[in-house]
Amino acid sequence: MPAPTLLVLDTAPSPRLGRLTGRTCVRYTDEAGLAARLPEADVLLVWDVASDAVRAAWPGDGPRPGWVHTASAGVDRLLCPELVRSDTVVTRARGIFERPVAEYVTGLVLAFAKDLPGTLEFQHRRQWRHRESTRIAGSRAVVVGAGPIGREITRLLITLGVQVALVGRRARRTIHGAADLDRLAAMADWVICAAPLTESNRGMFDARFFGLMQPSAHFINVGRGPLVVEDDLATALRRRWIAGAALDAFEQEPLEPQSPLWDVPELIVSPHMSGATTGWRDQLGEQFVEMYEQWVAGAPLPNVVDKRRGYVLVQDRSE
Amino acid sequence: MPAPTLLVLDTAPSPRLGRLTGRTCVRYTDEAGLAARLPEADVLLVWDVASDAVRAAWPGDGPRPGWVHTASAGVDRLLCPELVRSDTVVTRARGIFERPVAEYVTGLVLAFAKDLPGTLEFQHRRQWRHRESTRIAGSRAVVVGAGPIGREITRLLITLGVQVALVGRRARRTIHGAADLDRLAAMADWVICAAPLTESNRGMFDARFFGLMQPSAHFINVGRGPLVVEDDLATALRRRWIAGAALDAFEQEPLEPQSPLWDVPELIVSPHMSGATTGWRDQLGEQFVEMYEQWVAGAPLPNVVDKRRGYVLVQDRSE
Numbered sequence: 001m002p003a004p005t006l007l008v009l010d011t012a013p014s015p016r017l018g019r020l021t022g023r024t025c026v027r028y029t030d031e032a033g034l035a036a037r038l039p040e041a042d043v044l045l046v047w048d049v050a051s052d053a054v055r056a057a058w059p060g061d062g063p064r065p066g067w068v069h070t071a072s073a074g075v076d077r078l079l080c081p082e083l084v085r086s087d088t089v090v091t092r093a094r095g096i097f098e099r100p101v102a103e104y105v106t107g108l109v110l111a112f113a114k115d116l117p118g119t120l121e122f123q124h125r126r127q128w129r130h131r132e133s134t135r136i137a138g139s140r141a142v143v144v145g146a147g148p149i150g151r152e153i154t155r156l157l158i159t160l161g162v163q164v165a166l167v168g169r170r171a172r173r174t175i176h177g178a179a180d181l182d183r184l185a186a187m188a189d190w191v192i193c194a195a196p197l198t199e200s201n202r203g204m205f206d207a208r209f210f211g212l213m214q215p216s217a218h219f220i221n222v223g224r225g226p227l228v229v230e231d232d233l234a235t236a237l238r239r240r241w242i243a244g245a246a247l248d249a250f251e252q253e254p255l256e257p258q259s260p261l262w263d264v265p266e267l268i269v270s271p272h273m274s275g276a277t278t279g280w281r282d283q284l285g286e287q288f289v290e291m292y293e294q295w296v297a298g299a300p301l302p303n304v305v306d307k308r309r310g311y312v313l314v315q316d317r318s319e
Numbered sequence: 320m321p322a323p324t325l326l327v328l329d330t331a332p333s334p335r336l337g338r339l340t341g342r343t344c345v346r347y348t349d350e351a352g353l354a355a356r357l358p359e360a361d362v363l364l365v366w367d368v369a370s371d372a373v374r375a376a377w378p379g380d381g382p383r384p385g386w387v388h389t390a391s392a393g394v395d396r397l398l399c400p401e402l403v404r405s406d407t408v409v410t411r412a413r414g415i416f417e418r419p420v421a422e423y424v425t426g427l428v429l430a431f432a433k434d435l436p437g438t439l440e441f442q443h444r445r446q447w448r449h450r451e452s453t454r455i456a457g458s459r460a461v462v463v464g465a466g467p468i469g470r471e472i473t474r475l476l477i478t479l480g481v482q483v484a485l486v487g488r489r490a491r492r493t494i495h496g497a498a499d500l501d502r503l504a505a506m507a508d509w510v511i512c513a514a515p516l517t518e519s520n521r522g523m524f525d526a527r528f529f530g531l532m533q534p535s536a537h538f539i540n541v542g543r544g545p546l547v548v549e550d551d552l553a554t555a556l557r558r559r560w561i562a563g564a565a566l567d568a569f570e571q572e573p574l575e576p577q578s579p580l581w582d583v584p585e586l587i588v589s590p591h592m593s594g595a596t597t598g599w600r601d602q603l604g605e606q607f608v609e610m611y612e613q614w615v616a617g618a619p620l621p622n623v624v625d626k627r628r629g630y631v632l633v634q635d636r637s638e
Contacts, residue, residue: 017429103479104457107429114426116440123588126581129572129589132597136422159478160422254447262445269442271449274433278451 006070007041007065009034010048016285022293039063043277043295045288046070046078050253055080055240064088067295071284073097073275076224084307091291092312094303096283098152101194101222104274105153106160107134108246109190110270112218117268129209137161142188145195145223146175153194154220162190169309171319188211190220196311197224204231209234222274225250232263248274287303323615326360326384328353329367335604339611358382358574362614364607365389365397369572374399383407386614390603392416392594393470394624395543397517403626411631414555415602416594417471420513420541423593424472425479426629427565428455428509431537436587441624456480463493464514466630472513472541481509502504505531511540515630516543518581529555535562541593542570553583567593 008014009258019024021140031053033041038044039062046054050074058176059082059244060218069076069091078090112115114133141157143150146168154164164185171177176184185191191213195201206221206229213219219242230251236242244266251274261269295301305312320591324344327336336345348356350372357363358381365373368391375516377383377537378401388410389397397409430436433452441448460476462469473483490496496505504510510532514520524538527547532538538545538561548569548621555561574580580588588629614620 052625086514088338099456100452102456104433105450106479107426108425108435110422110431111592113575114423114593116426116435117586119589120436120439120593122590123581126576128590130592130595132595132599133419133423133592135419135596137418155478160425160475217379259445262442268435268438270438271441271447273438273449273452276449276451277454280451 004042005035005044006045006292008045008047009053010045012048014045014281014285016282016289019289024292035060038065041065042067043292044068046072052077054078054083058083060312067091068300069288071288073147074196074224075307075310078286079307079310080306086231089301090305090307091301092304092305093284093287094312095150096257096280096287099273099276100147101149102152102156103211104248105220106156106223107193108160108268109141109157109192109218112190112244112246112266113139119166138163139189139191140187141165141190142167142181142184143194144181145193145194146172147194147196149222150194153192153310159192181213182209184211186214188213189217191217193221193223193227194221195223195227197226200311202226203229203235207232207235210241213242215240216235216243218246220246220248225253230261234260234267237264237266246267246270247274248272277312323361323610324359325362325364326356326507327355327364327366327631328370328372329364335601335608336607337561342615343611354379357384360384361386362611363387365391368396369395373402373581375398378450386620388409388607388610390607392466393515393543394626394629398626400628408628409624411624412603413467413631414460414607417467418568418600419596420468420593421471423567424511424513424539424541425475427539427587428460428481428511430587431563431565432458439484442614457482458510459506460484460511460514461486461500461503463500463509464512465491466478466513466515469513469540470509472511476509478519493586501528501531504528505533506535506614507532510536512538512540512542514542514546516545517629521545522548524552526551526554532561534559537565539562539565539567541567544572544619549580551585553579556585563587565589567591588628 003023003025008028011030018168031051035057040215041063044065049070058080071093075090075092113136115131139162141162143154143164144167146166154166157164166175166182167235168175170180188255205227233245237245246268248270249272276311291301301310322344324343329346329347330349335511345472348366350370353372355377357376361382361384368389377399386408392412394409431456434450458481460481460483462473462483463486465485469485473485476483483493486500488497489495524546552564565587567589570590610620622631
């Protein structure tokens with residue numbers, strides 16, 4: 001049996017793949033070369049996770065790899081109807097972003113509660129301005145998105161005494177269904193989005209939604225940019241419908257220098273970095289190699305995406 | 320028996336003391352009037368906790384109140400040799416600042432780990448700069464000061480997966496003694512000062528100390544300003560001996576506009592606000608009234624300061 005061909009969508013060799021040398025024919029391609037190389041690949045590794053090239057190239061002619069893995073928590077940039085309908089298995093990264101993103105969100109919640117941006121601003125002006133801040137213990141959060149990241153955010157905030165309601169698509173034992181979201185958001189101090197992007201939830205955080213939040217509340221998005229109607233959020237902040245917000249993901253990334261979002265009052269803009277802690281690329285490479293070895297051995301792959309839903313179904317013991 | 324006289328060092332009526340009306344003769348004084356009014360007071364409530372007036376006025380002539388309570392976590396501004404030697408009982412606030420300060424410190428640790436100041440700076444310049452950040456889970460902290468605030472900081476950081484060593488004056492079961500500090504600080508990612516100010520620890524965080532910290536480490540002071548040699552910290556930051564620092568307390572407060580501390584690189588300056596969450600003044604007033612009722616009833620007072628040590632001895636079940 002010839003060595004399988006692994007096609008990597010990335011312009012530079014990825015770390016850790018060296019362990020596959022001799023057993024695998026590894027080919028690298030950039031976005032432009034993807035369509036021509038797809039037919040020869042047994043496996044496609046999407047290392048350049050900001051690329052939309054797979055969705056564009058997949059519907060073309062010729063055979064297609066039987067397995068696609070993305071080094072990302074989300075698969076929204078990957079899935080096209082042809083890939084969804086095909087027999088190809090899609091997997092994604094798991095266990096690498098959860099804790100970093102949860103720590104990042106916790107840091108944002110505390111930064112808002114303690115008005116750290118205000119402190120830095122007064123420091124810049126050399127002004128001693130004592131202010132009262134708020135306790136997060138006893139405050140209320142709604143976490144939207146009941147996947148591994150949303151669950152880890154929930155767990156971390158609960159350990160700090162925050163009362164957290166976790167909202168998924170459908171209600172389960174410890175998880176609220178989407179129908180509860182408005183009611184919960186109207187009482188929340190923190191609304192945190194960690195949801196996958198699917199066709200049914202695009203733009204779900206819009207003027208209507210921000211209008212039902214409390215004026216003292218904050219909104220945080222560490223999910224996908226298109227979940228939020230950015231203009232509506234900017235308006236809600238300018239009109240003080242809500243007290244503040246933080247976006248780590250955007251409709252267009254990188255955010256252009258002329259974007260009006262950079263200087264919306266009480267908005268923290270960060271460059272899609274919440275999951276990226278030192279060593280993350282090594283961990284992503286290592287995880288893929290482990291999965292690859294399972295695939296070669298004919299064992300079932302973990303972290304398989306439900307292509308019709310657009311995310312991995314999480315099973316846990318509490319359900 | 321005539322109603323006891325309660326003297327309040329503050330320029331405006333304090334909240335919650337209204338409950339004492341009719342049972343107590345409440346007098347208010349500012350710093351200048353304190354010396355003249357001290358002899359007539361049975362109880363002194365120090366509401367203006369930034370004042371040094373008690374230390375200055377106490378050694379004067381005439382009788383002195385038998386009980387002094389300060390609405391602060393620290394008693395360093397109060398104690399003079401004459402008060403220490405007297406029979407007067409000194410008490411202080413307890414149970415109000417612990418959680419807010421612990422949340423504040425946790426927020427600073429996360430802000431440093433996730434480089435939130437850098438994010439705000441790049442946002443201001445409209446620059447998309449993806450960076451890797453660090454996980455706090457698994458990182459190492461040393462908390463200096465084993466009183467209620469230091470213990471709460473320790474508890475909160477441990478729930479987030481930080482490995483914390485708590486250092487007190489003397490070693491006890493779960494607490495390291497001062498002799499271990501250098502060794503622990505040399506391995507720490509975070510050194511957090513929540514110690515009381517006494518004559519023996521003034522200036523303990525100096526060039527020698529910062530010199531033994533790791534270049535990647537951060538220093539946070541939520542204790543008292545004079546524990547830190549501010550010039551040495553500024554030098555350590557400018558020379559990159561350590562990666563960053565945050566001060567919430569200073570040798571002189573408020574910090575003057577011309578202070579060089581405002582723009583030391585990688586230093587966060589905040590106006591002694593870590594313990595001040597919404598409602599704190601009400602809570603402080605309520606706590607005093609409860610203690611006052613115990614005092615009137617002849618019951619033993621809680622939160623009594625060991626005047627020779629300069630802080631309250633904490634007893635806990637783990638010792």
